[in-house]
Amino acid sequence: MKHLSEEQLIAYQDGETAERxxxxxxxxxxxxxxAELNRLAEMLAAYQALPVPxxxxxxxxxxxxxxxxxxxxxxxxxxxxxxxxxxxxxxxLVAALLLxxxxxxxxxxxxxxxxxxxxxxxxxxxxxxxxxxxxxxxSEMVLMEIANAEPEGASMKQVNLSSQWRRAExxxxxxxxxxxxxxxxxxxxxxxxxxxxxxxxxxxxHSPGNVTPAQFKSIRQRIDDDGLLFKVRVLTKxxxxxxNIGKKGPAESGSAKVERNNQA
Amino acid sequence: MNESVESVRAADAIAIERxxxxxxxxxxxxxxxxxxxxxxxxxxxxxxxxxAEEIVQEAFLRAYxxxxxxxxxxxxxxxxxxxxxxxTIDRMRQRKQEDARKQAPxxxxxxxxxxxxxxQIPDAAPTPERLTQSVELxxxxxxxxxxxxxxxxxxxxxxxxxxxxxxxxxxxxxxxSGAAKNTVFRAVHKLxxxxxxxxxxxxxxxxxxxxx
Numbered sequence: 001m002k003h004l005s006e007e008q009l010i011a012y013q014d015g016e017t018a019e020r021x022x023x024x025x026x027x028x029x030x031x032x033x034x035a036e037l038n039r040l041a042e043m044l045a046a047y048q049a050l051p052v053p054x055x056x057x058x059x060x061x062x063x064x065x066x067x068x069x070x071x072x073x074x075x076x077x078x079x080x081x082x083x084x085x086x087x088x089x090x091x092x093l094v095a096a097l098l099l100x101x102x103x104x105x106x107x108x109x110x111x112x113x114x115x116x117x118x119x120x121x122x123x124x125x126x127x128x129x130x131x132x133x134x135x136x137x138x139s140e141m142v143l144m145e146i147a148n149a150e151p152e153g154a155s156m157k158q159v160n161l162s163s164q165w166r167r168a169e170x171x172x173x174x175x176x177x178x179x180x181x182x183x184x185x186x187x188x189x190x191x192x193x194x195x196x197x198x199x200x201x202x203x204x205x206h207s208p209g210n211v212t213p214a215q216f217k218s219i220r221q222r223i224d225d226d227g228l229l230f231k232v233r234v235l236t237k238x239x240x241x242x243x244n245i246g247k248k249g250p251a252e253s254g255s256a257k258v259e260r261n262n263q264a
Numbered sequence: 265m266n267e268s269v270e271s272v273r274a275a276d277a278i279a280i281e282r283x284x285x286x287x288x289x290x291x292x293x294x295x296x297x298x299x300x301x302x303x304x305x306x307x308x309x310x311x312x313x314x315x316a317e318e319i320v321q322e323a324f325l326r327a328y329x330x331x332x333x334x335x336x337x338x339x340x341x342x343x344x345x346x347x348x349x350x351x352t353i354d355r356m357r358q359r360k361q362e363d364a365r366k367q368a369p370x371x372x373x374x375x376x377x378x379x380x381x382x383x384q385i386p387d388a389a390p391t392p393e394r395l396t397q398s399v400e401l402x403x404x405x406x407x408x409x410x411x412x413x414x415x416x417x418x419x420x421x422x423x424x425x426x427x428x429x430x431x432x433x434x435x436x437x438x439x440x441s442g443a444a445k446n447t448v449f450r451a452v453h454k455l456x457x458x459x460x461x462x463x464x465x466x467x468x469x470x471x472x473x474x475x476x
Binding site for chain 2: 068070
């Protein structure tokens, strides 16, 4: 019996489809090739398992601190970008997102190129909804944890917010981007909730890992006074609703319901 | 909460747009989100913590400088990964040329000790015997990786550690898919050849603690 060549074995292990059935039939009936294939798979698995050191949870922040001083600000201004469709820098990505959504059956028909301006706006809204929806989910978790935190230690004089502090710092920058983008898109419902959320995230991000009960009370008071957790949940639901409408037909242009809730 | 692929891409799109609009700090979101992935790639390619950190920084600096060219790309994560791979291959080739020029025998003797990343990694193996065996095997695996050409190493890591497609590897190597496929094959062939004497069946998986 003619054994499989090394190239054929590697191709088979790699999942190549050409002549796969023939190779599989041979491997099943040949102990020698079966053993070779196992040895190859074990070697590859061992390489995959070679340890890579964990750079740490704050690695991204450290990289940013190292490179930020070396980055020159781009010269264009936001209104140039937003008023000049050819320079809509996310356009390629937006088109890809739309294609992904279309292929996944999330939109019922392809883009009508005759109405490109409207379509671009709809897709921009969808991009914003997707990003903000996910951001609100993570923010709600941080707010919930703060709401449930208690003083700890023998003296009960400290509240440990170190985990929330780190995540609030990460969320803060994203929050600012989404708030500004929502404002530019004229979506004041989203912008207002993000504005309130930003103030709390700022408080947490500027707190030390351990806060005194008085500092903790002040942070929690701000969350409670603004009814922030409730507003975040309402906005999350509203975004889900708008996303569902967007999947079925044209996206809504505003978020009046959220604004009504904000005023309540 | 796990971010969906779509929501990550949406978040990236907004950050890119804001960065290009003159908001430099918006780029921070991209750096924070993707640094760890690029570090893992860079470490696998170099086996060295310090080199990996330098590659991550350079990859993001280059990504920032070339961000205007991103419009036609679909995925920032893939794009910056490719920038890192491109930069690493140039850097590795340059280093090999410099090493070849130096040809200092004394440096060769200390190379393993200096470049072996295993000494920096705490080993979780429970017994000293197993630790020795495992560290020795890892050293041989690392040496085998070090003997690959830069292109072979990148092709192997992208394909068999990160699960990249052949087209993606071809783009990183600036070659075509046929050549990229051959490079992956050559890398696997060389590694097998070099490790064959040490490889009793299943020994490797046992030593790495990956056997079930």
